[in-house]
Amino acid sequence: KAGVTQTPRYLIKTRGQQVTLSCSPISGHRSVSWYQQTPGQGLQFLFEYFSETQRNKGNFPGRFSGRQFSNSRSEMNVSTLELGDSALYLCASSNTLAGHNEQFFGPGTRLTVL
Amino acid sequence: QKEVEQNSGPLSVPEGAIASLNCTYSDRGSQSFFWYRQYSGKSPELIMSIYSNGDKEDGRFTAQLNKASQYVSLLIRDSQPSDSATYLCAVKRIGYSTLTFGKGTMLLVSP
Numbered sequence: 699k700a701g702v703t704q705t706p707r708y709l710i711k712t713r714g715q716q717v718t719l720s721c722s723p724i725s726g727h728r729s730v731s732w733y734q735q736t737p738g739q740g741l742q743f744l745f746e747y748f749s750e751t752q753r754n755k756g757n758f759p760g761r762f763s764g765r766q767f768s769n770s771r772s773e774m775n776v777s778t779l780e781l782g783d784s785a786l787y788l789c790a791s792s793n794t795l796a797g798h799n800e801q802f803f804g805p806g807t808r809l810t811v812l
Numbered sequence: 813q814k815e816v817e818q819n820s821g822p823l824s825v826p827e828g829a830i831a832s833l834n835c836t837y838s839d840r841g842s843q844s845f846f847w848y849r850q851y852s853g854k855s856p857e858l859i860m861s862i863y864s865n866g867d868k869e870d871g872r873f874t875a876q877l878n879k880a881s882q883y884v885s886l887l888i889r890d891s892q893p894s895d896s897a898t899y900l901c902a903v904k905r906i907g908y909s910t911l912t913f914g915k916g917t918m919l920l921v922s923p
Binding site: 742743748786798799805 | 913
């Protein structure tokens with residue numbers, strides 16, 4: 699079974715631009731979570747989608763948004779990029795929201811904002 | 813604020829030794845506990861999950877959970893240089909689906 703895929707793997711943008719990242723979960727998984735990882739803050743939860751609905755949102759500004767499609771693929775968008783948005787953006791998929799739901803990560807998208 | 817605490821390390825052990833990684837959490841409503849391994853420049857990889865008090869063994873890995881003490885640990889037996897990585901502890905609260913991560917412990921296994 700194929701794992702979680704994320705595209706693109708690397709991005710370089712300049713301040714003020716916007717960016718869209720894509721995530722395809724493991725086949726059959728309907729839950730997609732997004733995390734931001736930086737050296738100083740570690741892994742921080744951005745948002746979670748299940749069946750095209752945002753179920754939870756972390757403590758990030760409104761510049762960060764996302765959506766999920768009917769095939770469970772998800773995108774996240776960051777508008778008006780700031781230098782501090784440089785990070786590894788990770789997508790994780792799970793087959794459920796309930797119970798102990800194990801989450802499996804994709805390879806990540808490394809975003810550099812200049 | 814729900815927190816997960818880990819010693820940042822590095823924890824240095826010789827090849828063949830037992831590496832012991834520790835994690836404490838503040839939320840008594842935590843239900844599920846996970847250990848992820850992250851190699852430098854890579855994404856986290858799930859290596860163990862534990863939900864009940866006690867020990868859970870999987871190959872060279874043993875996860876230990878003590879909910880009364882709000883403590884979870886990971887033991888790696890016969891440590892190998894390939895085990896050198898950052899180990900992330902993550903917890904999930906009852907009724908919620910999101911994970912809260914510690915900042916990770918770097919493990920260095922020397923040949």
